[in-house]
Amino acid sequence: MTKNWIASALTAIPLLLTSQVCMKQANALEGNKTPLTIERLYASPALAGSSPRELKLSPDGKQVTYLASRADNQYRYDLWQMDVVSGERSILVDADKLAGGELSDEEKARRERQRIYGEGIMEYFWADDSRALLIPAAGKLYYVSLATGKVEPLATGEGFATDARLSPKGHYVSFVREQNLYVLNLADNKLTALTTDGGGLIKNAMAEFVAQEEMDRMTGYWWAPDEAAIAFTRIDESGVESVTRNEIYADGIKLTEQRYPYAGKNNVEIALGVVTLADKRIDWVDLGAAKDIYLPRVDWLPDSRHLSFQWQSRDQQALDLRLVALSGLGNPRTLVQERSDAWVNLNQDLHFLKKQPAFIWASERDGFKHLYLFDLEGRLKQRLTHGDWAVDALEYVDEASGWVYFSGRKDTVIEKQLYRVPLNGGEIENVSQGSGMHDAVFAENKPVYLDYFSSLSQPPQVSLHDALGRQLAWVEQNRVDERHPLYPYFGLWQLPEFGELKAEDGQSLNYRLFKPVPFDAKKKYPVVVRVYGGPHAQLVTNSWSEHDYFSQYLLQQGYLVFQLDNRGSAHRGTRFEQVIYKQLGAAEVEDQKAGVDHLRSLAFVDADNIAIYGHSYGGYMALMSLFKAPDYFKAAISGAPVTDWRLYDSHYTERYLANPAHNAKGYEASSVLPYVKDYRAGLLMYHGMADDNVLFENSTRVYKALQDEGKLFEMVNYPGSKHSMRGEAVRNHLYRTLSDFLDRKLK
Structure with a gap:
């Protein structure tokens, strides 16, 4: 074409x-009209067709590389290449040629934070000269020469290598093993430990929990452009509260000791060092007198003689960009200061x-x-x-x-x-x-x-x-033609109508409304309000999302599906976002109520049969909406919700609610638990029993509170599942459960 x-x-x-x-309801998209089944939503081949991930261009712009899943297993990835001039495509590395093996617990947790799911090749890195690639796989490292096509394992020694990468000029490979930083010289295969005191509560060159989960910083080290030195963090977890976390699996319970920085509790103590490759000398950057701080970003300047770092206060109302010369690491100077009465986004x-x-x-x-x-x-x-x-x-x-x-x-x-x-x-x-x-x-x-x-x-x-x-x-x-996996179902695929409503403070709220198929304006339809509602997220977009597959299934079962981005959502500026500061679940619920008021004004809406469904922050929103606005929602589905913000981590929670010691009333008002007494009926909750992000305890506290109140509700829990509820069998069971619940409550 x-x-x-x-x-x-x-x-x-x-x-x-x-x-x-x-946007008026568009004409039907071209395709057959086979009804969707829940079992088809996440089966292979993927409904979205071929959707490459980890797209990269070689530094010289001559090669395109990407990870592509297999037709018979959409979760196993191989590395492919395309020549920019000729357009010729070929597989570059077959994942089956790399050694398999169990991931370390550290790497499993890191991938969960990165939202990386699948098997085979999941990461790779280009050399700066565009002549080679580095591929980490199951703790081993592989060097791929573009000239020869050979895939050679690197001599990294015993143990699991994580956070591996090529140095800027391609002369070294660096990685972290057993909480220390290592460098492999590719010229002579000499392996050098640049730090040696890592272990136990000391972690070198590793990102702490909140850096990975909340700051979008997945590493703890940074190469100088000239390869002469590496900047790295050293974190001391000794002050962080140790908790025993239960991961419940079908065949047993795994007890995990974790240093978890709850809101208001101690964080890690962090230091920033620079190690010189020539002599392994380590010098430390002066981060200032305050120890209870965050270090969200570190960047070298092009001259390799200056290092920048972003210093963030514990309350996240101050962010400084600071610059230091290698010849004077004890004398950083501040280039830019950002200040806010709420918080400064990274x-x-x-x-x-x-x-x-x-x-x-x-x-x-x-x-x-x-x-x-x-x-x-x-x-x-x-x-x-x-x-x-x-x-x-x-x-x-x-x-x-x-x-x-x-x-x-x-x-x-x-x-x-x-x-x-x-x-x-x-x-x-x-x-x-x-x-x-x-x-x-x-x-x-x-x-x-x-x-x-x-x-x-x-x-x-x-x-x-x-x-x-x-x-x-x-x-x-990826055209949806007769050969595309989506084509049999695309004739019933529905496009939404977009619109705006007004919040109580006059700010505009964007929504989108999906209508059932077939649709009859003379009938009245039950509604499922799908919600996230939290900061740094947006649902109302013109974009493809696999999260919409279940919505399309619901449309074919005779439901309307409605989504509204309440205040606090992303991409609308600080006035829109920071309405939620110091109390969560207030403005957001009021905005979702405004959405229901709009739905009630539509002649084809069954105003007595409206449910709300969300996961994570959306699960929190579903609970708060059902408990605080029972006249608006007949039923709610809450997946993996935060229910008491004192149970969540420091960086995320304090950004929006401040420190519990300074905002006790806000934490109380933002918790789900005070509103349990107002619950009437119509609740289904689900949670992964090995969730290490929103801990399972968040749901069990609500279970117990509801039971103590003598209130009936439904629950389904998934042994071994993490926060994202991955796995075809898990998802099939989950969505069958949700569909059955909605049919019983709204029809």
């Missing part, structure tokens, strides 16, 4: 928001320029996240973006041509587009094309990018583009 097909497909859905419903958008002494920094100082250019003295040189809309991320800086590429919501908040702006300031240009969600992956040394695109009518597809956004080639068109 030509580009014309994709251009027409992507512009088929107008998405400009107005105060009225902005991002990954710091970029130091190579051709001038300056850096790009993202800030919400004017209420929306935007990009700024500073010099190395911390003086503002240029605002690069501004307006009542938010930047998503800094994607690429082309210093040679003077362009800054970023993703954002300039045109509409329900889509993500790629833009560019001159490095010296000027007009913003739209680079991406087509209505939907665009995620760009740039080559390191060349302004070409992969566009990972999806919309409500298009499962994820991948294409290669030049600096102006012109399409050069398909990597995976």
Whole structure:
């Protein structure tokens, strides 16, 4: 097919928001009309078709690499390549050629934090010269030469190697083993331990729990660009409360001792060191007098003589970008300060320029996240973006041509587009094309990018583009034609209507409404309100999501499905997000009630049969909504909910509720437990019994409180399941249970 097909497909859905419903029910999508079954939702091959993950361009921009699942097992991945010029594709590394084996507990936990699920090849790293790749697999490391195609195991010694990567110039491989940092010289296979005191409560070069789970920092070490040194963290967990966590499996109970930093309790004590490869000398950076702090980001400057780090206060109302010279690690200076009366959000958008002494920094100082250019003295040189809309991320800086590429919501908040702006300031240009969600992956040394695109009518597809956004080639068109796994069901696939409502403070709330198939406006239909509702998330978008599969099933069973992004949700600026500060479950529930008020105004809605369903923060929202607004919801499904925020971790919880010692009333009002007495009927709860994110205790406390009140409810718990409820058998049983519950309560 030509580009014309994709251009027409992507512009088929107008998405400009107005105060009225902005997207009418589209005509049926092309495909057969086989009804969905729950068993088909997550069976192989995947309904979304071929959806490559871990997309990368070689640094020179000549090769595309990606992980592709197998048709007979969508959860096992091999490494594939595509030549940019010829378009020729081939498998680069078959996962079966790598040694299998059990993951270490540390690696299992790390993958859970990364939301990496599957088997085979799950990660890989390019060498800077584009001649080789590094593949970690089951604790072993493999070196892949692009010239020969050989896959060679590296001599890393005994034990499980984790957080492995190639050094910037490709001369070394680094990894963490048994809580110490190691370096392997690829020239002579000499293995060197750069730290030796790791073990027990001391962890070198490793990210602590809250860094992984809440700060999006999965590593604890950083190579200098010239390979002469490595910056690393040293964490001391001795002050963190030790808890015995029960992971309940079908054949027994696993007791895990974990240093868990509950809200208001002690965190790790963190230090930042720099180790020199030549002599293994370690020098320590002065992080200041305060010990109860966070270190969310560390970045080297291009000269390899200066190191930056972001210092965050325990209350997260202060964030400093600090700079230190290797010749004076005891004298950091502050370049930028961010302050808030609520909290300062973290991002990954710091970029130091190579051709001038300056850096790009993202800030919400004017209420929306935007990009700024500073010099190395911390003086503002240029605002690069501004307006009542938010930047998503800094994607690429082309210093040679003077362009800054970023993703954002300039045109509409329900889509993500790629833009560019001159490095010296000027007009913003739209680079991406087509209505939907665009995620760009740039080559390191060349302004070409992969566009990972999806919309409500298009499962994820991948294409290669030049600096102006012109399409050069398909990597995976993933067209839903007769050969596509989705085609038998696509004729019944439903697109939603979008619209806006007003919150009690006048701010606009976006929603989308899916109608049943077939739909008869003269009938009245029960409604399932699907909710998340927490910060840093957004449901109301024009994007493809496997989480919508169950919604499509419900539509075919005669339900309406409604979603509303309440205040506190992402991409709407600080005023919209920070309404929830110091009390959770208040404004969010009021906004969901406003959504139900709107539903009740629709002639085809059965106002007496409305349920709410959510997982994680959505599970919390389902409980709070049913307990606090029983006149609005006849039933609720709560999956893996936080029920008492004192049981959750420090960094996440204190960001929104402050320290329990300073906001006891807010914690009490934000807990589910005080509202148990107001529960009437219609509750189903489920939880993974090995959940190490939202601990199973959150649900058992509600179970006990409901039982003590003599109130009837339903529960289903899953032995061995973690927070994300992975596994085809688990999901089949879960969704059959949810469907049965809804049928009994709403029909």
